[in-house]
């Protein structure tokens with residue numbers, strides 16, 4: 001167990017002021033929620049916007065709405081190297097997970113494999129391309145591949161709220177998209193999710209589903225307030241060792257949980273969102289500065305192959321965590337273990353590909369070798385606003401010593 005300075009792998013700082021705004025938001029919850037929704041609609045120039053309790057809940061609502069539109073289709077195609085919670089939302093919506101392998105150079109769908117999957121797409125309801133770690137996925141390419149089918153493209157922008165690609169906002173390139181406001185995302189209201197779409201049929205469908213969701217109960221709101229205070233205090237590197245040393249909190253892990261709560265966003269979270277655009281920009285600028293420093297580090301160390309993802313511009317903008325491909329699974333495991341011992345915040349991504357996840361056994365079929373390789377060999381370096389030059393120096397030393 002490491003005492004003292006311990007970096008979280010990702011963090012969107014929450015301050016006392018945000019919590020105070022949250023408490024004020026509880027008082028006038030209706031108008032606070034309306035304000036947040038209006039600001040989002042205006043900024044994203046989007047017709048429909050729905051505020052719910054998590055990214056998973058946002059995806060659940062989208063999937064339910066799509067299934068209501070096409071009850072004969074029940075398969076959701078997602079990359080086999082992905083956040084486990086995406087699969088849990090599919091199962092929670094009563095649908096079937098279908099997997100596709102990924103491209104090791106982009107960490108998104110392998111487009112050739114995707115084409116093959118689409119050829120067998122009669123039961124396919126939608127395709128969900130994610131922007132993993134902030135790497136921009138080619139959503140337009142995916143859209144052009146599914147053009148002739150009655151298959152929706154759901155853009156998983158959970159990790160990229162506020163980012164754009166060639167002038168187009170991420171989250172708005174598919175038929176419908178969603179963001180996460182969870183801990184460690186681009187900015188956070190402790191937990192939360194947002195659905196955005198300009199499609200009338202999908203928008204009214206999602207609205208119908210969202211209307212059936214309950215609000216947070218009073219005890220749940222109290223727990224949320226407590227959680228926000230804990231995150232505000234204990235995400236700081238000087239104190240993060242305390243929650244990190246309590247394994248039952250499962251910090252930094254990614255979990256499959258098909259029983260997650262489905263709620264609408266509370267006035268507390270809407271209140272916490274006040275000033276969200278400025279905060280998004282401030283955090284993104286800090287992450288971009290740190291990402292550029294990682295690029296320089298790898299170039300100087302002669303290790304540029306480690307971070308060279310094809311959809312990764314030279315300056316590596318918009319990353320939430322800086323993905324690094326290690327030469328072998330052994331090196332990857334060794335680096336993470338040493339980082340854990342020293343509290344450096346280097347972390348595994350998704351330890352298993354989805355087809356090997358015990359919770360999905362019997363529910364998915366196929367082998368996805370590239371996804372398996374990515375799960376074993378890709379780790380991420382922290383770039384969040386708490387990371388200092390000195391932290392980067394220590395992580396750099398570790399990478400040089402181990403050899404990446």
Ligand SMILES: Cc1ncc(COP(=O)(O)O)c(C=O)c1O
Pocket residue numbers: 054055056057083085086130131132156158159180181182192193
């Ligand atoms: C790619 C991706 N999709 C969806 C989600 C779900 O978001 P939430 O944690 O808010 O449920 C996450 C969260 O980690 C994610 O990383």
